[in-house]
Amino acid sequence: MKKAVAHLLPYIEEEKLRSGDAAKNAGKILLATVKGDVHDIGKNIVGVVLACNNYEVIDMGVMIPADKILKEAKEREVDMIGLSGLITPSLDEMVHVANEMKRQNFEVPLLIGGATTSKAHTAVKIAPQYDLPVVHVLDASRSVPVAGNLLTKDKLVRTEFFENLKEEYSKIRIQFEQKKAHKKMISIAEARENKVKIDWNTTNIVKPTFTGKKILEDYPIADLIPFIDWTPFFSTWELAGKYPTILEDKVVGVEAKKLYNDARTMLDKIVAENWLQAKGVFGFWKANSDGDDIKLKNEDGKEFKTLHSLRQQGKKAAKVPNLALADFIAPKTSNIEDYIGAFAVTAGIGIEEHVERFEKDHDDYNSIMIKALADRLAEAFAEKLHKMVRTEYWGYAKEENINNEGLIREKYRGIRPAAGYPACPDHSEKETIFNLLKGEEIGITLTESFAMLPTAAVSGLYFANEKSKYFGLGKVEKDQMEDYAKRKGKPIEECEKWLRPNLNY
Ligand code: B12
Numbered sequence: 001m002k003k004a005v006a007h008l009l010p011y012i013e014e015e016k017l018r019s020g021d022a023a024k025n026a027g028k029i030l031l032a033t034v035k036g037d038v039h040d041i042g043k044n045i046v047g048v049v050l051a052c053n054n055y056e057v058i059d060m061g062v063m064i065p066a067d068k069i070l071k072e073a074k075e076r077e078v079d080m081i082g083l084s085g086l087i088t089p090s091l092d093e094m095v096h097v098a099n100e101m102k103r104q105n106f107e108v109p110l111l112i113g114g115a116t117t118s119k120a121h122t123a124v125k126i127a128p129q130y131d132l133p134v135v136h137v138l139d140a141s142r143s144v145p146v147a148g149n150l151l152t153k154d155k156l157v158r159t160e161f162f163e164n165l166k167e168e169y170s171k172i173r174i175q176f177e178q179k180k181a182h183k184k185m186i187s188i189a190e191a192r193e194n195k196v197k198i199d200w201n202t203t204n205i206v207k208p209t210f211t212g213k214k215i216l217e218d219y220p221i222a223d224l225i226p227f228i229d230w231t232p233f234f235s236t237w238e239l240a241g242k243y244p245t246i247l248e249d250k251v252v253g254v255e256a257k258k259l260y261n262d263a264r265t266m267l268d269k270i271v272a273e274n275w276l277q278a279k280g281v282f283g284f285w286k287a288n289s290d291g292d293d294i295k296l297k298n299e300d301g302k303e304f305k306t307l308h309s310l311r312q313q314g315k316k317a318a319k320v321p322n323l324a325l326a327d328f329i330a331p332k333t334s335n336i337e338d339y340i341g342a343f344a345v346t347a348g349i350g351i352e353e354h355v356e357r358f359e360k361d362h363d364d365y366n367s368i369m370i371k372a373l374a375d376r377l378a379e380a381f382a383e384k385l386h387k388m389v390r391t392e393y394w395g396y397a398k399e400e401n402i403n404n405e406g407l408i409r410e411k412y413r414g415i416r417p418a419a420g421y422p423a424c425p426d427h428s429e430k431e432t433i434f435n436l437l438k439g440e441e442i443g444i445t446l447t448e449s450f451a452m453l454p455t456a457a458v459s460g461l462y463f464a465n466e467k468s469k470y471f472g473l474g475k476v477e478k479d480q481m482e483d484y485a486k487r488k489g490k491p492i493e494e495c496e497k498w499l500r501p502n503l504n505y
Pocket of ligand 1: 031038039040041042043045046081082083084085086087088089111112113114115116137138139140141143232235236237238375376378379418419420421422450451452453454455456457458459460
């Protein structure tokens with residue numbers, strides 16, 4: 001890891017020194033984050049590391065449609081294409097790019113990376129679309145040896161690398177089919193029979209202090225800093241370890257401390273010179289569950305919006321329920337009024353001018369630093385607002401007294417599942433959340449893949465029930481998807497697109 005970090009930092013320094021140096025003869029690589037996806041920190045770090053290993057890197061940026069990527073690749077006669085993506089909808093887009101590369105007779109390797117990608121998905125879904133090497137790369141430091149093996153002048157090494165890859169990926173496809181075949185699943189009817197049992201008559205339902213939505217305009221960044229979870233910050237720089245112990249780590253401590261000090265210095269500037277603005281919108285609505293759906297009601301109790309939840313369908317051990325988020329809201333049949341909340345926050349407003357300023361100076365270090373900090377601040381805003389909701393705005397946990405460590409470990413009552421996370425993997429539910437909150441009023445917009453802009457943004461729902469907990473949906477069967485599509489009033493094919501990794505068929 002020290003090497004990786006040592007690996008990253010000197011590169012970034014060196015890149016600044018040598019930018020524009022023509023000796024980039026290891027090969028020409030085109031990088032892009034696919035259509036509908038806004039995430040670029042990961043891609044940028046890969047670009048810096050490859051550029052410092054004498055690759056000419058053409059970085060097209062984010063939200064790039066397949067035809068544009070392939071047109072640019074042809075015109076620039078690149079030796080390799082690299083795709084990045086953070087959210088599930090991007091996986092289908094990567095399959096589409098590979099398919100188009102075959103249709104257009106491309107003859108260059110394809111690299112796949114990003115938080116949502118995996119070797120399994122690449123082997124099972126992307127590689128079969130294209131006859132040339134398609135390689136999943138876990139992180140930046142591995143992109144160098146992979147690129148080297150794929151572009152080396154030594155034909156033997158290239159061929160051997162591709163043969164080994166083909167063998168490895170075909171094994172993964174067989175394992176995937178076997179796992180799917182052996183996965184013990186139950187019907188959606190049985191799963192609903194085994195839902196979590198809550199006695200609503202004895203459940204203490206607290207009425208929020210208001211219903212409808214509230215905007216937090218220009219929330220003080222300084223007030224968010226104490227809520228920062230620093231551990232993911234260090235993993236962005238490929239430094240593994242938990243904060244704060246990582247600062248004293250024998251191997252990476254020195255690097256971690258340098259990074260942390262630079263980050264604190266930049267945070268001081270962000271606050272003193274108002275580099276970033278944080279805005280949030282949140283609210284509460286009367287609600288009752290209706291099967292696996294959650295019906296929201298306006299002031300006069302009329303249903304006006306529906307959120308759709310999915311239920312775990314894997315066979316569970318005795319006394320273990322098959323969960324769905326709707327279980328945590330009182331059912332209509334209980335005749336008990338319950339409530340649900342929703343939120344969207346960002347800390348990325350104003351970031352562009354600073355990123356442009358750093359990139360103009362070929363200062364990748366600070367360009368990545370401000371993006372990583374904006375992400376941390378967005379997550380900190382979500383954490384702080386949830387605390388204010390529990391103790392004040394909704395007020396179902398007024399006595400709560402938890403420090404930041406406890407908050408990061410979710411030691412509080414209630415949950416804030418973010419759309420796209422394992423309990424609600426369907427990103428398209430963000431459409432309903434944003435209709436409810438009017439996120440555009442605070443400058444957050446959705447892409448066609450329901451990613452949010454500014455990138456440093458988080459959105460989700462609030463559940464107060466003391467039995468509510470985070471869970472992974474896991475795999476679902478066709479019977480539930482047919483029912484889900486009917487409830488959403490959408491063709492099943494469209495619903496399947498948003499839930500591809502969860503389909504067990
Ligand atoms: C930090 C983080 C965030 C940050 C910022 C993310 C970012 N990078 O822009 C914030 C807080 C803003 C965020 C928000 C959200 N997130 Co988030 N996030 C994460 C987290 C914890 C780490 C991702 C990260 O930044 N890693 C650090 C960077 C440097 O790594 P990386 O992007 O993976 O890139 C490295 C490699 O993948 C590789 N690589 C990347 N690209 C490429 C390209 C090529 C060609 C190559 C060779 C290699 C390569 O090299 C890079 C450097 O090593 C992951 C969980 C995880 N452990 O991965 C969840 C995760 C990615 N987030 C998730 C979700 C759902 C969201 C939200 C939709 C939640 C919500 N409803 O608000 C939002 C979306 C925001 C938006 N704008 O639309 C889900 C995605 C699930 C899915 N499959 O769709 C994850 C997987 C969490 C989970 N367990 O479900 N998130």
